Amino acid sequence: MIELEGLTKRYGEKVAVNNLTFTVRPGVVTGFLGPNGAGKSTTMRMMLGLDNPTAGDVRIDGKHYAQLKDPLTYIGALLDAKAMHGGRSAFNHLLCLAQSNGIPRSRVHEVLDTVGLTAVARKKAKGFSLGMGQRLGIAGALLGDPEILMFDEPVNGLDPEGIHWIRNLMKSLAAQGRTVFVSSHLMSEMALTADHLVVIGQGRLLADTSMSDFIRENSRSYVRLRSPQRERLLDVVHEAGITVVEAGNGTLEVDGATSERLGELAAQHHLVLHELSPQQASLEEAFMQLTAESVEYHAHADHQGPPVADPAPPGPGGPGWGEGWQPRPKGE
Incomplete structure (x- = not known):
């Protein structure tokens, strides 16, 4: 179990994660x-002790990540x-991780087989495709x-078979x-994989709710x-006191009544239905x-003329360099 309590991270004036x-x-x-820039990657990095929170707390099975002995046996993560x-083979990359956490060598063979990389176990990681790199990260x-x-983005670079595999995994x-x-x-x-959502x-x-409740509470059902x-x-x-909207092409849309009730009404009055969905x-x-009000970066498809980029952060030696600008954490 992972527990976050008031977790906050600031970079200068920028609040990346807020309580x-x-x-x-x-x-x-x-x-x-969450939209781009929402603070997802920063949050996950703080969970793993890669960034220190400005305020608040995060615990892994009741402990801070730094308190975990052999942390890979408590929590495994794919962030990047x-x-x-790149100069190590897939096998040696995993072997180094295993030896640092007291994990037996035999486990390396097992996870390579699980992710389908046994045939390339002795090849250097720098020659891997994006999808192969994802599989190696999942093995870790x-x-x-x-x-x-x-x-974090586990299906990135995977082919359809790989996406189906990681979903089922x-x-x-x-x-x-x-x-x-x-x-x-x-x-x-995500709709096919997740049971619960944190947005x-x-x-x-x-x-912070179930998938079904999230969709029901944030959209129209009819x-x-x-x-x-x-x-x-x-x-x-209308006689049954049900609100109906004419949607064109002979289609009606009904709010506030179930399909079961509408089907029963039609049957009682001997009405033929071509659609009840x-x-x-x-x-x-x-x-x-x-998230409409929380999107930080908007594209404008109807913009005329050459695209105008968002102001870039100052580079070394450029205007404003060293005047309090803080880089956004990678992935945010």
Whole structure:
């Protein structure tokens, strides 16, 4: 279990993470969502002791990361697939991690087989494709057989088979009672993988709820109806005190009534239905609705003329260099 209490991180005047409090529980896949610049990577780095919080606290199974003996046996993480020595083979990269955490050599062979890299185990990592690097990073996260796993954009660079594999892997790990925390910008993939969602925007917590509740609370749900007896159907629905909207092409949209009730009404009045379908927004639509006011970087498709870039941070020796500017953490 991962517990955050009032977690805050400032870089000069910039508040990257603002008083975050939530718990990542075992047994479910928890998705971590937010627009670019929301503070996701900074939060995950503080969980792993890579950045120190300005205020607040984060604990891994009740302890600070620095207090964990052989931390890879408690928590495994993939934050950056390129965070490895390119001159080492895949096997030696994992062997170094294993030896530093008291993990037996045999475990290296096991995780290489799990991620499908046994055939290239002796090849140097610098020659790996992005997808192969992702698999090696995942192998490193699994190496200590930890109860807690964190993944940042785990499907990046993977082919369809690899995406299907990592999705099922995360689900199976959660089914074993492990804590699985995954950050991704791919809403369609997150919708298929996560059971619970933590959403942040501009460093603040926006939602901490189940996937189904998140979509229901941040989008419109309705039932779509079509019938050759449209006018009679309208009368029946109105007589039942149900609000209906005409959506064009003979389609009706009904809020506040279930498809079961509408089907029963139609049957009672001997109405023919060509369509009776409950409609619910996608995770992407619900996410866009919730975070609309928290997006820091906006693109403008209707802009005329040459694109205008956001002001770049000052480079060494440039105007304003050394006047309090702080670089944004990588990935944010």
